[in-house]
Amino acid sequence: MKKKLLLISLPVLLYACSDDENTDLPIHNQPTVIPDSIIIKDMTTEESSFLKSQLSTIANDTLIRLDNSNDLQKFAGYCPEYIDMDSCTYIIGNVMLPESSCFITADSLSYNDGAYSYTVHYTAPSSAQSTCSYNICKKYGKLDANSKISLNIERDNAIEIRKTSYDEAVLYPSDMLTNTLEVGQFVTVRTEEELHSVFTEAGMREYKFLQGLDLSTTSILVGRTMDSGIADVTAELVQTAAKSYLYTVNIEIGLTAELRDIIYVSITDKIPEDIEIEVKEKFVF
Numbered sequence: 075m076k077k078k079l080l081l082i083s084l085p086v087l088l089y090a091c092s093d094d095e096n097t098d099l100p101i102h103n104q105p106t107v108i109p110d111s112i113i114i115k116d117m118t119t120e121e122s123s124f125l126k127s128q129l130s131t132i133a134n135d136t137l138i139r140l141d142n143s144n145d146l147q148k149f150a151g152y153c154p155e156y157i158d159m160d161s162c163t164y165i166i167g168n169v170m171l172p173e174s175s176c177f178i179t180a181d182s183l184s185y186n187d188g189a190y191s192y193t194v195h196y197t198a199p200s201s202a203q204s205t206c207s208y209n210i211c212k213k214y215g216k217l218d219a220n221s222k223i224s225l226n227i228e229r230d231n232a233i234e235i236r237k238t239s240y241d242e243a244v245l246y247p248s249d250m251l252t253n254t255l256e257v258g259q260f261v262t263v264r265t266e267e268e269l270h271s272v273f274t275e276a277g278m279r280e281y282k283f284l285q286g287l288d289l290s291t292t293s294i295l296v297g298r299t300m301d302s303g304i305a306d307v308t309a310e311l312v313q314t315a316a317k318s319y320l321y322t323v324n325i326e327i328g329l330t331a332e333l334r335d336i337i338y339v340s341i342t343d344k345i346p347e348d349i350e351i352e353v354k355e356k357f358v359f
Contacts, residue, residue, distance in 0.1 A: 112183055112190075113215035120156045125166050125211050137167035137192055137210065137225045141217070163217040167210040169194050169227055172202035179316045180228075183214070190223040197313065200231040232313045233343045236292065239283060240307040240338040247298060247335050250277030255298050257335065260321075260353045262345055263294035272296055281339065293345040295321055299355060300335045303328040307338045318350045326358045 117125075128150050132138055140146050141163050146153040153159065165183070171194075180195035194208070217223075247255075254272055255261060263269050266289055270278075278284055284294070295309075305328030314320050323338055345351070 111215075111218065112185055115162055115213040115215060117211075117213045118156065120154070121158075121164075121213065122211065124150075124154055124157065125164060126209065129166060129168060129207075129209050129211065132166065132168050134168050134170045134207065135225065135227065137165060137223065139217075139223055140164040140166070141219050158213075161216055163214045165192065165210065165212050165214065165223075167225070169208045169210065169225075170205045171196055171208045172198040173204045173206040175199050175202060175232065175313060177232075177313060177316045178208070179230075181210075183212075183223075185221070189221050190217065191226055192223060193226045193228065195228040195230070197230045197232050197316070199313075200234065231343075233311060233319060233345055233349070235309060235311045236341045236343070237283060238307070238309045238338065238340040239281070240336050247337055250274060250280060250337060251298070255296065255337075257298050257300050260295070260297040260351075262351055263289075263296060264345060264347070265289055269294065283341070284339070287341065289344075291344050293342050295340040295342060295351065297323060297338050297353060297355075298336070299323075299325065299338070300333065301325065301327065301357070302333045304334045304336055307336065309338065309340045311340070311342060314352070317348055318352065321351050321353050323353065323355045324358050325355060 138149060140149065140159070143153045143159045146157060146159060146164075157164070171178075176196055176198045178194065178196045180193050183190060183192050185191075192210075194210075250273060252271060252274055261268070261272055263272060269284070269287075269289065273281065273284065287294070295311075304325055306326040308324045308326075310322045310324070312320050312322070321340070
C-alpha cells in the first residue's frame with residue numbers, strides 16, 4: 075500500500091534530526107543512492123532541540139521545508155542565530171505509523187527528474203491499527219529552492235503464518251523426508267525445487283496441504299525435532315528487525331512417555347531471499 079502526499083508550502087518542507095531520539099520506533103536504514111546535490115549534515119544539540127520543539131505544531135503526514143530565515147520566521151515566529159539558514163536546508167515533519175511491531179526499512183530523501191522525494195517505508199502486521207507519530211527532523215546542505223518535495227509513505231504487511239501442522243508418525247520421517255533434514259534442523263522452502271529436495275513423494279502425498287501451493291506467493295517453514303509425549307505443535311512468526319523474524323515453535327508435552335520424531339510445517343506469506351528466520355523451540359508442559 076502506498077500513500078503519496080504533497081508537502082505544505084512554506085518554501086519549506088521535511089524531516090529527521092541527526093540524532094534519532096525523536097522516535098521510539100526501530101529504524102533500519104537501507105543503503106540509498108543519494109545525488110551529489112543532497113548532503114546530509116549533522117545537527118548541533120541546540121538545532122535539534124529547537125526543531126523538535128516545533129514538531130507538535132505540524133499536522134500528521136506532513137513535511138515542512140525550511141530554506142531561509144523568512145521560512146523559519148513564518149513557521150516558528152523567530153529564527154535563532156544558531157540555525158544555519160545561510161548554507162543549509164532543514165526538513166521536519168510527522169508521519170503516522172502503527173504503534174507496535176513497526177519496522178522502518180527506508181527513511182531518505184532522493185532527487186529525480188528535477189524533484190525531491192522523501193520516502194518513509196515500513197512493515198507492520200496486517201492487524202496493526204493503533205498509531206503513533208514518527209518524527210522527521212533533518213539537516214541538509216542547501217537544496218535547490220526551485221525543486222518541489224513530495225512525501226511518500228509506503229507500507230508492506232509483515233510476513234505471517236497461514237497454517238501450521240505436524241506429523242505424529244503416520245509415516246516415519248525417513249519415509250517422508252529426503253536426507254536433507256536431520257533431527258534438530260530447520261529449512262525455509264521458497265521454490266518448487268527446494269520443496270522436492272526436502273520432501274519425498276510419499277511425504278508429499280501424506281502432507282496433502284502441501285499440494286497445489288503457489289510458491290510465488292507463499293513459503294514453507296519446515297523443522298524436525300524429537301521428544302517424548304509430544305501432544306501438539308503450534309507456531310508463531312514475529313518480526314524482530316527490518317529483515318529478520320523469530321519463528322517460535324511451541325511444543326506441547328503430553329502424558330505419554332513415547333519418544334516421537336516429528337516434523338512441523340508452517341505455510342507463510344512469501345519470504346524474500348534477504349529475510350533471515352531465527353528458530354526457537356519452546357516446550358510447553
